[in-house]
Amino acid sequence: MTERTLAKAINEGLRKSMEDNPKVLLLGEDIGKLGGVFRVTDGLQKDFGELRVIDSPLGEAGIVGASVGLAMRGYRPISEIQFDGFVYPAFDQLVSQVAKQHARSEGAITMTLVVRIPFGGGIGAVEHHSESPEAYFAHTAGLRVVSPSTPNDGYWMIRQAIECADPVIFLEPKCRYWEKGEVDETAPPSSLFSAAVRRTGTDATLVSYGPSVKTCLAAATAAEGEGRSLEVIDLRSISPLDVATVVASVEKTGRLIVAHEAPVFGGIGAEIAARLTERCFYSLSAPPLRVGGYHTPYPPSRVEEDYLPNVDRLLDALDRAFEF
């Protein structure tokens, strides 16, 4: 057990996968000498060479498109999109090729690749550097979408994503890159696509993933002071969803609040709310409520605190859930 930052944990997970499997290649902008703008690939080019850690031309369609070809040739390309807001030029490659090749080829081709994307806000960045595009990917059948919230998950989930035969969109909560936690290198905490109950409680369930998990835990602590016991679930996988874990919790608590940074309207919170309502209709004491970004472009970061789900907004939703 060693304490590491999330960024470093992912770096070590990448390193381990590269050591284990020579077919693993990294590609992306500035991932070589610079080690990526967040240093997640720091040192990897030095140790694995320019043939396995490839500074790519500046073009995301190219990065993902070349990954598709490399995967077809039997490689396991792990690409980095420098920031969330720069993944959109690759959208056609993701939707039309990455997500569909396996089905199109009646199973002959596997799109064994990972697209790493630092995502989310809260770092005081300029425009296009704080986006949460997960709903776009989750709605796209053929993709898998995961997000670690702790260093231990960062280390293991990247390794599991690389091992997964299907394409994985790997969303790294950039505002948590520098937070530290224990990494247990002996065994993975669980399968890549299962949710984790981060805190048990009885009165309401908070569901989240990536950057907002910590916010939910803080809200649970605050609520405890008000005499409310909250269960906090870290989805870890956004697609597929580990619905069973959430259902079990909601059947117990009767109240559900989903939090994410992406705009609420059409966000993945809607899917969770709708699905849980269907599954837990008679257990619900209140409708599932959602806390997340507003229906606005990500705002100037001086005002991002008021845009993101924060403890106050979560507690407010909790109050509303208890008013039903």
Next chain:
Amino acid sequence: MTERTLAKAINEGLRKSMEDNPKVLLLGEDIGKLGGVFRVTDGLQKDFGELRVIDSPLGEAGIVGASVGLAMRGYRPISEIQFDGFVYPAFDQLVSQVAKQHARSEGAITMTLVVRIPFGGGIGAVEHHSESPEAYFAHTAGLRVVSPSTPNDGYWMIRQAIECADPVIFLEPKCRYWEKGEVDETAPPSSLFSAAVRRTGTDATLVSYGPSVKTCLAAATAAEGEGRSLEVIDLRSISPLDVATVVASVEKTGRLIVAHEAPVFGGIGAEIAARLTERCFYSLSAPPLRVGGYHTPYPPSRVEEDYLPNVDRLLDALDRAFEF
């Protein structure tokens, strides 16, 4: 009042807007001499010239990106994306420029443009010609998303979309292009962003838009035979949603079924279900149910009937809603 196909009605709406406003320009692939692959722009280049009906180079990022520049210069570009599956190369332009310029410029720039997209399946087409990408757009703040389901709406909604100061994604249900209906040219049926109750009923509410409205009406007729009275709502606007109209209906019926062709998982049906659960929690006799595409790429069209929401699937959902 004249009877027209949906395709022809949209054609005439475009023509009227071009006559009324010299700033209206059309651009897209094959929209000139060919009149578009669905002939929606038939005759317009002949009558308005090559300067106003522009056959564009083959590139959707270019089509939408050039529209952005034309809009900045004060034009009202109406672009055509030839098929739904070809809009993804333009995704970055839509998300990063079209949706955000107005906010970015603190209101100085208006993105007064329309992107027309024939969408949806049911025409026995090959891959990429049957997609329903509306959830991607609806989740994108800054865009408006509408879809006509009748010729009268086709005529009026395209005109209203062109007049709207904000960018409008105009989704044309291609499987309904050749269906006929009355067009009343004297006055628009309602505002562009309001839903329409297409059939009144008391036992359950079916909500849909575009191609599935007709399917819902057929299901309502079938259900009538089984003694169930269904209300059918045509949303017309997917973003913004006319929530009030749906709420009023669900408060009356207590049951809600949402249908769309897009995959259910992460689809706009989730948003409607979640929002209505929140608004009508005590009125609901059953959880809102969703009927739509499966979590698969759009399948080979020989099997599309089983993929799309059809009357059987709607009636099955209805049965399930009555089992609660």
Next chain:
Amino acid sequence: MVRAGRGTREDAPDAQVDFVQLLSPTGERVEHKDYALEISADEAKGLYRDMVHVRRVDVEATSLQRQGQLALWAPLRGQEAAQIGAGRALEPDDFSFPGYREHGIAWCRGISPAQSARSFRQVTNGGWDPYEFNHAEPSIVIGNNAINAVGYAMGVQHDGAESAVMVCIGDGAMSQGDIAESFVWAAVFQAPVVFLLQNNHWAISEPTERQSRIPLYKRADGFGFPGVRVDGNDVFAMLAVTRAALARAREGSGPTLIEAFTYRMGAHTTSDDPTRYRILAEVEEWERKDPIDRLRTYLLATKAADQAWVESIDAEADVAARELRDAVLSMFGPSPISIFDHVYQEPHPLVDEERAEMVALIGAEEAGSLK
């Protein structure tokens, strides 16, 4: 605003500058300083046979579509030499990426016309196992597989394999951003890839001038690799130039853009009506440069073949056409339930749940029976 479409006189079909031709429209062998071709009578006859077959099969597929047996067909008529010349230049180890019109190249890769027809019958969105034939499924989204091809070529390079990759693009595709990115990557990494651009003069209803003011093969220069324009109706020239480009790729000298200057004689697809946008005279002009006619003239003139052989090839092609017809008519769609089979390779709870839903709804039997 729309000033395009006037000029580009260099694009006139008889311009011979930088235009590789080894067999003239009237069937005479011509020499070219950069591209020699030694070709035996048997090889030449093989090419003829290929071209006649793919044309005959193409006609059959078109008529199958007219009879409602195919959802669509994208005819290749006029482009047989471009496809057969390029296709026969490929070695078995090479890997190719086609568009939707490349039935001729598929044929060269050993894919049967029936397999080519599967996606047009919409019993699948694929058609064959790409690894069996080293030939990817077509990409219908114009241009987006070119960068996949470059990625594949980077993999070949990484393997240290001595093979090359070819990707087919059209004159319309040349305007797509993805094509440019694939050019950038191919040049920067010196990937072993050949871009086979079939300039058939039309992108549905839009003439090439709507995509470029200058000849398309020149595009490559600006990215730092060679572009060459070939008489795309001359199967010898296509074979020679493609062979050279593939050899160049295999030896590590990087990409080449080959512009096969040819013509789409038919409609864009069976859904298209070319009379709305092009004049008959143009089509007639290209009839005179027919790729099959010119090779037949050559074969007969050089006595490599006689009329009886020519007729035997037509008869063979009729058989292939009948085989296609029979195969198509007995080709069934997937079962409804099979749509869940290959969404993912690994288990996926939502897919399992929805599969079960379908079974519950329509019954296991219907869900499992072919459409």
Next chain:
Amino acid sequence: MVRAGRGTREDAPDAQVDFVQLLSPTGERVEHKDYALEISADEAKGLYRDMVHVRRVDVEATSLQRQGQLALWAPLRGQEAAQIGAGRALEPDDFSFPGYREHGIAWCRGISPAQSARSFRQVTNGGWDPYEFNHAEPSIVIGNNAINAVGYAMGVQHDGAESAVMVCIGDGAMSQGDIAESFVWAAVFQAPVVFLLQNNHWAISEPTERQSRIPLYKRADGFGFPGVRVDGNDVFAMLAVTRAALARAREGSGPTLIEAFTYRMGAHTTSDDPTRYRILAEVEEWERKDPIDRLRTYLLATKAADQAWVESIDAEADVAARELRDAVLSMFGPSPISIFDHVYQEPHPLVDEERAEMVALIGAEEAGSLK
């Protein structure tokens, strides 16, 4: 696989082929056959003043960022001549589209350094009214505004207006598909647009060789319009070439690509650490070609200016820097509630609902107060 980065010797900074220079690194006037420039002493002094100002302000902004007053800054040091030369070539009616580093061009358009700093302080994602200055907001998504610029230029053309459009791109941007599409459209429609490519040798940590094996200005040829490489550290050459390109655009002769061959002397942004990827010797070599030094040498040598004047300009620039500092320190963010103001131009029920939610949550006063 990664064979790039070796070659492109033509890219060596002292190659003079096809390289427009009117003022040598040592401050001597040079003639160029295609680009004459008559420039008065006052004009030259004006350019000097501009360059000194934008450099001084750039230093101030960098230090403001270091002090936590700006979220980020993208320094332009080294690129003053490229930006001021091009920026001063613009006429008021022309419209320009910048990237995030074009503070020099913004300055020429009349935008104050404080306005340029607004987005870096993140009180807005914009900065100014584009129509007031005929200068769009920067695009941070690399390359995607080039096609917007072409669309705008098509609008200019449609209006029959005699003005031109300029869009700024970088050496990295040249790899983006959107740039290629903008080249296609500009060429096909002969849009009145100038692509100002500042090749500053780096795209963050990646050298130009990672984007192209050959000089970037050659890219234009393949699309059918002229590309020209200019000494980007020579403000006279930049002025002359940009003027010529804009004039060409205005008279309907279509687009031009100008490659300003220059160097990013500083970090990519204040978040960057260039010591990780480039050697000091390279930076020092470019110091010797400093754009401001060479113009100062010229002005002093030709007696257009004396030392006292030079010092007065420095003093003026210090004032501008102080003004920037004062403005930034007193610059507040938007109110939380204002994020709902310009999502749409027309009323939108969901936005209204969420605005009300926020007010209910944090109270009207907090929601309305500046951050």
